[in-house]
Amino acid sequence: MKIVVCIKQVPDTTEVKLDPKTNTLIRDGVPSIINPDDKAGIEAALQLKEQTGGTVTVVCMGPPQADVALREALAMGCDDAILLSDRAFGGSDTFATATIIAAGLKTLDFDVIITGRQAIDGDTAQVGPQIAEQLHIPQVSYAEDIKVDGKALIVKRQFEDRYHMIKVQTPCLITALSELAKPRYMTVSGIVDAYEKEVKVLGFEDLKNNFDPANIGLKGSPTNVYKSFTKQAKGAGTVLNVTADEAVQAIMDKLVEKHII
Amino acid sequence: MSKDIYVIAEQRDGKLAKVGKELIGEATKLAADLGEKVVGVVLGSGITEEAKNLYKYGADEVVVVDDPALAIYMTEPYAKALTAVIKECDPNVVLFGATSIGRDLAPRVAGRVHTGLTADCTGLSIIEDEEVGKLLAMTRPAFGGNIMATILCKHHRPQMATVRPGVMAALKKDDSKTGEVKAIKVEFTDADKNVEILEEVKATKKIVDITEAKVLVSGGRGIGGPEGFDMLRECAAELGGEISSSRACVDAGWIESSRQVGQTGKTVRPDLYIACGISGAIQHVAGMESSELVIAINKNDTAAIFGVSDLGIVGDCKVIIPKLTEALKKYNAEKESN
Known part of the structure; x- marks a missing residue:
C-alpha cells in the first residue's frame, strides 16, 4: 500500500502563556512539535505499512523550518519526505492550504492519505476533508481504528454518541484521532538515517500546473482574519485561605445567596 | 443575490439535535440585523414532520431533503444534498453545529461550492464593511484558546461557519408556530454511496451530556x-x-x-x-x-x-x-x- 501522511508543524500551545501585564501571547521559547493528531496518523501509517508492505511518504506544508518535523517523521520510520514551501503559500486559509497540499499530492501515487483530525493551533479540522474534496476521493474522518480488508480499509469512525464501522475503497483519505495509535519513539539509527535522507522541497514553480494560482496564498483565501484579541478575563472574586470547616461554611453561604440550594 | 441565513439543523435517528435549535435562536438575531430570513434545513429520511418543529424555535422557513439515501449519516450523499440546496436557494450565510457530523460535512461542501468556512465559532455578529456592505463576523478561539480571532468571508457566498454546541441560546419554544416544509428533490446514485457502513453501534452506557x-x-x-x-x-x-x-x-x-x-x-x-x-x-x-x-x-x-x-x-x-x-x-x- 502506498500511504501518504500529511503533517503540520505547530507551536506547542499547552506551553503558550499570556503576559499578565500586556495580555499578549508569550511566543518566545515555545517549542515546535508535530501536531499530536498527525503524529498518531504517522504511527497508523507505519502500522499499515507493516501489515501490507509498501511505503509511507510524509508531506508537510510550511516554512523551511518545518524540515525538522519531517526529519522526525523519517526517524520514526517514514520512507520519504516532501516539504511544500514557498512564500507564495503564506497566509493561506484552510481552502487555500488544501488546494496547495492537494496539488502536492497529485505529484504522488497513493492508495491512502492520512491526516490528523485537527491541528492544535487552529483546531479547524477542515484541511483533511477539503483535500479529499479537491482530489475527488472519499473521506472517513474521526478515525479511531483502521484495519486492512484486501484493497479496502475498515475504519472505526467515532461520533459523540456512537461509532460506525465503515468500509472504504482506496484511494481514500482518513483523518486520525490521537486515540488511533500511540506514536512510537524515534530510534537512534532512525535519527541518523533521517539526517542522511533528502527532504524534497516543492514550491510554487513545481506545483503551478496542479492548481489555479488564484486559489492559493493570502489572496486566494476566501476567509481572512479581521482582528484578533485576547479574551477579557473574568474578574477574580474572593479567595479565602481558612480552615476546611470555615471554607465549607463560606461555600454553603454562597450557594444559598445565589439560590443554588 | 445571495440572501437569508440557512441553519443546517442536524438530526440523529430522526430527532433534531439541540445545537440546531441554538443556531436558529442565534440566527434570528443576525437575520434581524441583515433584514433577512432564517431558514432551517434538515437532511435525512422520513424527517419532514420533525423538521416542522424548527418553526417553533424561530425559523421563518423550513427546507428538507428527505430521501432514504440520507437515512444514516454518510459524507458524500449529505454533501451532495446540501450542495443542491445551496445551488438552488443561494443563501447568504450557512451555519452548522460544530459536531462530528457538521465538521465532516461543512468543509467538504465549502470546498465544493468554493467558499470560505470558519470552524468552531463561539461568537457571531453582523458588521458593516465599507467595500461589500453587511458581513458576518465570525469569532473563534485559536492558538489553543489563547487568543480569539474574528474572521470574515468577503467575496465568496455563502459565508459558512460551524458553531460550537452549547454556546448560543435557543429561543423559548413557541408551540403555536408552524408552517409548510419545502422539499428539495435530489437524485442519488450508487456512486454517491462511496463508503459502506458495515455496522452502527450506539453507545450503550447512557452518555451524560x-x-x-x-x-x-x-x-x-x-x-x-x-x-x-x-x-x-x-x-x-x-x-x-x-x-x-x-x-x-x-x-x-x-x-x-x-x-x-x-x-x-x-x-x-x-x-x-x-x-x-x-x-x-x-x-x-x-x-x-x-x-x-x-x-x-x-x-x-x-x-x-x-x-x-x-x-x-x-x-x-x-x-x-x-x-x-x-x-x-x-x-x-x-x-x-x-
Whole structure:
C-alpha cells in the first residue's frame, strides 16, 4: 500500500502563556512539535505499512523550518519526505492550504492519505476533508481504528454518541484521532538515517500546473482574519485561605445567596 | 443575490439535535440585523414532520431533503444534498453545529461550492464593511484558546461557519408556530454511496451530556486519582448535578473523554461550576468561563483558576469536598423535614 501522511508543524500551545501585564501571547521559547493528531496518523501509517508492505511518504506544508518535523517523521520510520514551501503559500486559509497540499499530492501515487483530525493551533479540522474534496476521493474522518480488508480499509469512525464501522475503497483519505495509535519513539539509527535522507522541497514553480494560482496564498483565501484579541478575563472574586470547616461554611453561604440550594 | 441565513439543523435517528435549535435562536438575531430570513434545513429520511418543529424555535422557513439515501449519516450523499440546496436557494450565510457530523460535512461542501468556512465559532455578529456592505463576523478561539480571532468571508457566498454546541441560546419554544416544509428533490446514485457502513453501534452506557447540566462538580489532577471522582459524584448528587473533568484526568484515563471541559473538550455554562484541584490552564478556562457561579478549590494559592472564580478556597479538595457533601446532606435533609 502506498500511504501518504500529511503533517503540520505547530507551536506547542499547552506551553503558550499570556503576559499578565500586556495580555499578549508569550511566543518566545515555545517549542515546535508535530501536531499530536498527525503524529498518531504517522504511527497508523507505519502500522499499515507493516501489515501490507509498501511505503509511507510524509508531506508537510510550511516554512523551511518545518524540515525538522519531517526529519522526525523519517526517524520514526517514514520512507520519504516532501516539504511544500514557498512564500507564495503564506497566509493561506484552510481552502487555500488544501488546494496547495492537494496539488502536492497529485505529484504522488497513493492508495491512502492520512491526516490528523485537527491541528492544535487552529483546531479547524477542515484541511483533511477539503483535500479529499479537491482530489475527488472519499473521506472517513474521526478515525479511531483502521484495519486492512484486501484493497479496502475498515475504519472505526467515532461520533459523540456512537461509532460506525465503515468500509472504504482506496484511494481514500482518513483523518486520525490521537486515540488511533500511540506514536512510537524515534530510534537512534532512525535519527541518523533521517539526517542522511533528502527532504524534497516543492514550491510554487513545481506545483503551478496542479492548481489555479488564484486559489492559493493570502489572496486566494476566501476567509481572512479581521482582528484578533485576547479574551477579557473574568474578574477574580474572593479567595479565602481558612480552615476546611470555615471554607465549607463560606461555600454553603454562597450557594444559598445565589439560590443554588 | 445571495440572501437569508440557512441553519443546517442536524438530526440523529430522526430527532433534531439541540445545537440546531441554538443556531436558529442565534440566527434570528443576525437575520434581524441583515433584514433577512432564517431558514432551517434538515437532511435525512422520513424527517419532514420533525423538521416542522424548527418553526417553533424561530425559523421563518423550513427546507428538507428527505430521501432514504440520507437515512444514516454518510459524507458524500449529505454533501451532495446540501450542495443542491445551496445551488438552488443561494443563501447568504450557512451555519452548522460544530459536531462530528457538521465538521465532516461543512468543509467538504465549502470546498465544493468554493467558499470560505470558519470552524468552531463561539461568537457571531453582523458588521458593516465599507467595500461589500453587511458581513458576518465570525469569532473563534485559536492558538489553543489563547487568543480569539474574528474572521470574515468577503467575496465568496455563502459565508459558512460551524458553531460550537452549547454556546448560543435557543429561543423559548413557541408551540403555536408552524408552517409548510419545502422539499428539495435530489437524485442519488450508487456512486454517491462511496463508503459502506458495515455496522452502527450506539453507545450503550447512557452518555451524560455535561453541557445540559445545571451544576457541574469538576475534577483536575488535584483530586489524586480515579477514585477522586467518586467523591465528586457524591457531592454532585447532593446538588442535582453531574461531574466533569479537566483534560489531565482524561489523559490519565481516570474518566471518559465525554466529560472533558475545555478547548478540546466541551464548552459548558452551568449555573454552578465547582473546580476541584484544577489549576485553570487557559484551555480549560475557555470551556467553563461562561458559568454563572464558579467556585474553585485548590491547594496552590497562585492557581490561575482563582482568577476566574467568584469564590476561591485555598485548600485540599480531598478534605473540603467530603465535608461539603456532609453539609449539603444535612441542609437537604432539614429542607425536606420543613
